[in-house]
Amino acid sequence: MTVSDPEAIILERNLTITVTDDEAPELPTIVINEIRTDDVGVDDDEYVELYSAEADFDLTDIWLIVLGDFGVADTSGNVERAYSLNGSSATGNYFVIGSDNMLLATPDYPAGTNIFENGDSLTFLLVSGFTGAAGVDLDVDNDGTLDSTPWVSLLDAVSLVEPGDAPGTVGFGYAESLGFTNVLSANGFVPAYVFRNPNGTGDLIAGPFGDDVTPAIDSPGAENSGGGIDPPGPVNLELVGFTMDGSSGSLTVTGLGADIYVVESSTDLGQADAWAPLGNPASEVDNPDGSVSFNFVDPEAVGETKIFYRVAEAP
Numbered sequence: 050m051t052v053s054d055p056e057a058i059i060l061e062r063n064l065t066i067t068v069t070d071d072e073a074p075e076l077p078t079i080v081i082n083e084i085r086t087d088d089v090g091v092d093d094d095e096y097v098e099l100y101s102a103e104a105d106f107d108l109t110d111i112w113l114i115v116l117g118d119f120g121v122a123d124t125s126g127n128v129e130r131a132y133s134l135n136g137s138s139a140t141g142n143y144f145v146i147g148s149d150n151m152l153l154a155t156p157d158y159p160a161g162t163n164i165f166e167n168g169d170s171l172t173f174l175l176v177s178g179f180t181g182a183a184g185v186d187l188d189v190d191n192d193g194t195l196d197s198t199p200w201v202s203l204l205d206a207v208s209l210v211e212p213g214d215a216p217g218t219v220g221f222g223y224a225e226s227l228g229f230t231n232v233l234s235a236n237g238f239v240p241a242y243v244f245r246n247p248n249g250t251g252d253l254i255a256g257p258f259g260d261d262v263t264p265a266i267d268s269p270g271a272e273n274s275g276g277g278i279d280p281p282g283p284v285n286l287e288l289v290g291f292t293m294d295g296s297s298g299s300l301t302v303t304g305l306g307a308d309i310y311v312v313e314s315s316t317d318l319g320q321a322d323a324w325a326p327l328g329n330p331a332s333e334v335d336n337p338d339g340s341v342s343f344n345f346v347d348p349e350a351v352g353e354t355k356i357f358y359r360v361a362e363a364p
Contacts, residue, residue, distance in 0.1 A: 076111075076177055076202060076204065077101055077103060077106040077107060077108075077111075078101055078102065078103065079099050079100065079101045079106060079108075079111070079175060079204055079205065080099070080100055080101070080175075080204075080205045080245065080249065081097060081098075081099060081173055081175055081205045081206075081207055081253070082098045082099060082100035082143070082244065082245050082248065082249060082273065083096075083097070083098035083100075083242075083243070083244040083245070083267070083268065083269060083273060084096070084097050084098070084173060084207070084209070084242065084243050084244075084253075085241065085242050085267055085269075086165040086166075086167060086171060086209065086239075086241055086242075087165075087167045087168075087239075087241035087242075087258070088241070088258075088259065088265075089259065089260075089320075089321045091163075092148070092163055092165075092167070093148055093150040093151060093152055093162075094147075094148065094151055094152055094153045094267070095147065095148045095151075095163070095164050095165050096145050096146060096147030096148065096151060096153070096154075096156060096269050097113060097145070097146045097147070097173060098143055098144070098145050098146075098269050098270065099139070099143065099144040099145075099146070099175070100142055100143055100144075100245070100248070100249045101139065101142055102142065102249065103142075104139070104141050104142050105138060105139055105140060105141065106138065106139045106142075106144075107138045108134040108135065108136075108137040108138055108139070108144065109135055109136070110135055110177045110178060111134045111135070111175065111176070111177055111204070112131060112132060112133055112134065112174075112175075112176050112177070112179040112200070113130070113131075113132040113134065113146055113173065113174070113175060114128060114130070114131050114132075114173070114174040114175075114176055114179060114181075114200075115128070115129045115130035115131075115165065115171055115172070115173055115174075116128060116129065116171065116172040116174065116187065116223060117129040117166050117169055117170065117171045117172075117220060118166075118169055118170070118220045124186070124191070125170070125188050125191050125193070125215065125216060125220040125221040126186055126187045126188025126189075126191065126195060126196075126221065126223065127184065127185070127186050127187070128181055128182065128183050128184060128185045128186075128187065129166060129171075129183065130160075130164065130165070130183060131179065131181065131182060131183045132146055132158065132160055133179075134146070134158060137157065137158060139157065140157070142249075143269075143270045143271065144157045144158070145157050145158070145269045145270050146158040146160050147159065147160060147164075147269065148160065148161070148162055148163075148164055149161060149162050150162055151269075153267055153269050154269040154270045155270075156269075157270075167239075167241075168211065168239055169211055169220050169239065170208060170209065170210045170211045170215070170219065170220035170221060170222050170239065171208065171209050171220075171222075171239075172206065172207070172208040172209075172221075172222055172223040172224055173206065173207050173208075173209075173224075174200075174203065174205075174206045174224075174227075175203070175204040175205040175206065176200035176201075176202060176203050176204065177200065177201050177202045177204065178200050178201025178202060179199060179200045180199045180200070181197075181199035181200075185199075187199070188221065188223070191216045191221075192216075193215060193216075193221040193223070193226065194223075194226060195223055195226075195227075203227060205229065206223070206224040206227050206228075206229040206230075207224050207229060207230050207231075207232060207243065207253045208221075208222025208223055208224035208225065208229075208230070208231040208232065209222070209232055209239055209240045209241075209243060210222035210231050210232065210233050210234065210239070210240075211234065211238075211239040212233075212234040212237055212238070212239075230252060230253050232253055232254065232255050233255075234255075235255050236318065236319075237318050238258075238317075238318050238320060240255040241258050241320070242255065242256045242257065242258060242259070242265065242267065243255055243256060244256050244266075244268075244273045244275075245273055246273055246274075246275070247273075248272045248273040248274070249273075256275065258320045258321075260319075260320065260321065260323065286302050286303070286304045286305065286360060287302060287303045287304050288300065288301070288302055288360075289301050289302065289303055289340055290340075290342070291358075293350070295350070295351065296346050296347050296348050296350050296351050297344075297345070297346050298344075298345055298346075298347065298350070298358065299342050299343065299344045299345070300312060300331075300342070300343045300345075300358060300360055301336070301340050301341070301342045301343075302340060302341055302343070302360050303339060303340045303341075305341055309362065309363040310343070310360050310361065310362055310363060311326045311327070311330065311331065311360070311361060311362075311363045312326070312327050312331040312343050312345050312358055312359070312360055313325055313326050313327070313358070313359050313360075313361050314327060314347060314349065314350075314356055314357065314358050314359075315356075315357050316353060316355060316356050316357070317355075317357075318357055324359065324361070326363075327345055327347050328347075328348075328349075329345065329346050329347070329348075330345075331343040331344060331345035332344050332345070343360060
């Protein structure tokens, strides 16, 4: 800048000007593209994958926040994890926050071990300008609505929601109330794996846990492919009674029809421990009201902390 003084009345001076740039940096267009919170064994492959159509995106002032309940009833909305990605940037179109011991890929941001809680509702938030901290309760009255949102911008969110009615032992999913997606159970269990289909632009949907029947389709650090879990179709069977005393149990159902049925068991609803018929076949008793009771003895139940039973068509 040049200043002229035709009258020569401006004396020579030194001037120091301080300029403060308080304009917020432009945020990249990023989405949560894939999440794994549970896998077979010791959960080495837990991760969150971020995606942007703009390669080599910068993560200055970006945070990944995880809300849960710390495994305690009536404590939904607690900040279980708060990962600052400040100083990080993607190489290409993907950025993976994952377990130190990941086998599926090498994480761009190693986040420790056993990084996500299993079996409870979790909400994942991708935000900028986070001013909260891990351990802070954002839903103090546990009504399913966040009382505070300590961030400047919310880029993306998704909740993995356990079946049942919150609050109580079941936690809330908050993403839907924030304008994003709650992914519900398709198999009676909290979704352990969700992904966008099509990659980067589609809705977040539940994918397979991964077992001998339905292999996992995880692709951390690469393009998503494959299909989600089909929700269960309508059935005629209805459970109207269940009792268990030691190793002896009874399941009472209606709507059997003419098919042949057996009692099956699993310790985790068929995720790692596949449903299998009991070693001792159950006896059937026709009740006056038209229902049928399956009475059984299951020695495997002794010593188990949790075991599930179902009536299914005989293989």
